[in-house]
Amino acid sequence: MSTDVLAPPAPQAMDPETTARYARCIEISKRVRWEIDRDVIRSRNFDFDRKFLPDGLTQLEHLRDFSTGEKYLLSQIQGRTYVNMFCMVERFINAKLLDVSREHWLGDQVALEALIRFSDEELKHQALFRRLEHLMAVGMEPGYQFVPEADPVAQLVLSKSTWAVLALTCHIELFTQTHYQRSIHVDPDLSELFKDVFLFHWKEESQHAVLDELEWLREDAKLTPAQRDASVNDLIELMRAIDGLLVLQSQSDVRYFVRLRGLRSPEQLAQLHAVMLKAYRWQYIVSGIEQPRFFQLLTGMLTEEQANRVTRALTPMIT
């Protein structure tokens, strides 16, 4: 049997400044390292009299004719979808980062260590989100459904070019920083456990976003103009696929709410559908697009025509 497929590529020299950025990620990763039970959950359970996601993420202020208790329930449903969404996206993120780590097997071992730590943290995050899903499943009425399945979604995402997957990944890991910022204001009605989830996730995601950037730029430097152009179309397809999942999940979450709280008038139902989809689009698409770093990186790699193509494709999702 040929072993060529197992042979790592020849190592490429890395400039000292880039190696220093990987090294800095390792140093911070060691310093902020946390454990699921000892630091995050700490034998706590969710308080179902509180909101799970902060107002800055839920968009529920746009809902009229819904009581405060109903809005709390909707924030809990959105919170449950939040942990499931991250459990799903971190599946393909981890697979892609392990894939690109192959190019550091030989050569710069600092970069390799940074990506191995990244992968280890992402596996831990998935385990945390599974634990949180279990706590919510125990405390909430039956009937909630998370529609997408992690592995088929990962297979679809990973079928696209590495450039596009790294772009999507960088976008996701940058928006976790926005989500943390929206969770830190004082709100006595916000779940303390969920606030800690934002805090601890952000601590490690901050390094991941830097590593995504380094790997994305490294991948970009290898592409021909034609390959980059095809990758832009891949990124658009990925964004559309994510948006399609958000449409399905928002519909499922509205059905769950109606099942628990009873039928609404057609106008209220339409309003609820619109607000839930707007919230999910904001959480998983717009908050990343609006990240100045993501915009700067993306536009720095694209021609004006390619940037306009991306903008045209995203416009229906962000307005």
Ligand SMILES: [Fe+2]
């Ligand atoms: Fe994560």
Ligand SMILES: [Fe+2]
């Ligand atoms: Fe991450």
